Structures are given as C-alpha cells and as structure tokens.
Amino acid sequence: MSISKKQQEIVAEFSLFDDWMDKYQHLIEMGKTLPLIDASEKTEDKLIKGCQSKVWLHAQLNDDRVVFTADSDAVITKGIIAILIRVFSMQPPEAVVQAKTDFIDEIGLKEHLSPTRANGLVAMIKQMKLYALAFETQMNEQ
Secondary structure, three states: OOHHHHHHHHHHHHHOOOOHHHHHHHHHHHHOOOOEOOHHHOOHHHEOOOOOOOEEEEEEEEOOEEEEEEEEOOHHHHHHHHHHHHHHOOEOHHHHHHOOOHHHHHOOOHHHOOHHHHHHHHHHHHHHHHHHHHHHHHHHHO
C-alpha cells in the first residue's frame, strides 16, 4: 500500500472520533501495535534528539524497502512513532524521502500536542527521512 493510501487510512480512522480524549486513546492503542525495536538496538545513537521522552528508532533496508522499528518510554510518544512507522515502513527509500506529512495536520495531531511533543514529532519525521535518504544514496551508488 502506498504512503498516501496509508495516510488516508489514518485520517479516516481519526475522523471516527469527535473527542480528542478518544483520539488520544486511539493513539495509545496504536502504540501497543508498534513493531518494537530489538533490545540490542536501544542504544544512545538510536535515540531521537529533540524528543522530551526517549524514542529509539532503528532502520534497515530489506529488499529495497525501509523497515523501521522503534520504542518509547512514553505511551503518547509510542503512539506517534507507531503512526509514522505504519506510514513509512516497508516503503522504498525515495518514497519516504519525498513523502509529504500533511496527514498529521489533517488529523489535528500537531495542534493537540505540547510544544515539546510537537518538536519531537518533527524530529522523528526528520530522522526517518534521513535514514531513507542514506539508503537511497547507498542504492544509487551500487
């Protein structure tokens, strides 16, 4: 499924909820489905800089697709990274690099996060795109 189709799916899911408490609950539930990072990958170099909570993000290239795994010590943050992984994981690197993230504004997520969590969200997206860019460069050099 393409990145934009996954984004549309998430927008549709969040539109089912009127109340932001219900949306937060959905976000927390999404965090419970997160493909967890291997414990050996929970290292300092995998921590996303700019997040208030600890977020570890690992990426690898598998059959020319970026595969992300992650974990966080905070339930809301775990839900946020779970959404991003759902959208970007198993996609070609160039698709991740070029992807727009307007769906985050469409679901109203950024405006309902504290400034530090919103900064963390931006940092997560940036790190995922940096991993994808590195894989894209690596593939082009082969």
